[in-house]
Amino acid sequence: FLDERLRLTQWTGLGLGLVGVISVLLTTGQQEYVSLNWTAMLAAITALFGISIGTLYQKRFGAGVNLLAGSFWQYVSVLLLMAIMAWTFEVREVLWDQQLIFALAWLVIGLSVIAILLLMYMIREGETAKVASYFYLVPPVASIEAWLLFDEYLSIVSIIAIFVTVFGVYLVIRKKPE
Template identity: 30%
Template sequence: MNQPLPIVCKTKPATDWRQAIPLPLLEAALILTWSSGFVGARFSIDYAPALLVVFWRCVVVTLILLPFAARQLRRTSPVTLLKNAGIGLLAMSGYLFGVIQGIAQGVPAGLAALFADLLPMGMALLAALVLRQRLVWQVWAGLFVGLLGVVLVTHGALAWGDAPLWAYGLPLLGMLSLAVATLWQKHLPATQSMDLLPNLWLQCCVSSVAFGVIEGWHGSLAPIPSSGFALSVLWTVGLSTIGGYGLYWICLRRASATRVASILYLSPPVTMLWAWAMFDEPLSWQMALGMAVSAVGIWLVVRSENRQKP
């Protein structure tokens, strides 16, 4: 008598939710959350020293993410931890310190933001000069057009200011710090890459130590008992760090470093929309024109990279 064959149920492998979300949707969320960091910094300076807010921002994220990151952190080799910690110091501590300390030294906020928005150009130059990567002329054209749009958007907020000459190099160094971290992360071997939450935890942990040393050298690290300080920390924790940096690394795993950086060309006009909604700052047709020009530049970059795909 023939025995019935057993029924084998094939289950589909689990799909990473980040892969299921369309990349343009993730990039739109990245623009929204990344620009929130500039608004959070603008809001926080009325209630506390900027670096004190950044210190507590990193501390709170470290505490929130620890339960989700502890298991993988225990299983990760010291070499991998050290490399990812180095990336975190450059991406978070170096970038935020350069931009914020430059403003604290008297560099106008608009000029500091423009220097920070040179990230796509800085990354492309580093990739070409250091990594010997060749970018087609359409990508370079898109980067220059996108930068032109940023200049149009920020033109009304630009001023030279009275800061010492060396202070103008701080935002540029911050931008280069993030550019180096991005390229390092992008070229890290798969065996030394960490999942998003443990990686973000590690970056915030080492950055909290760095900012604790810097701010503690000048004053107290105690939190300021005010609703404004608490709101500043919570804003930058949820939107700017978990949202902004988290989406930055997610997009970087799914697209080229040049594309992800070029998307941030839309950060200045979106930041001004935030400022209009929260601080009643005026909008202008020049801002809308600059946003359109930046969008054309991003389209050129994305279109060129899509053509190069096999």
């Protein structure tokens, strides 16, 4: 599709990464509250496939698009969709306070603008498999953050799953041996 060929070690890394992500999702959190929610698991895996397919599409058909212009039009389309959904399903009452403003600023500037521009730059300049493999790091990093910030439990199985995921990503992104 993109005239990119993956080495066996990269395929192995993608497989290990997926196994690690699923293991992290199944084993992280306060053990007395953990219950397998198949709907949430299906949503997480669907999101992973969706962003991977979006990455492939962006690489194939959007590589020449100006990053700022492309981001602007993506945000405009999402704004319209989210406005319709918010108007339809939400109560349209906002309690403005300092915490909300800081969280909103972080979500808009940090996660939306900077992260998406970085992602689009990585897609344009790099190999698609390498970019897609970075998505596997989200659940392990979130688990570590939850452990550090919210005192969530990390079992030995969770820690091993994190290492499996990181090793899988390493296999995908490492340079081809000469």
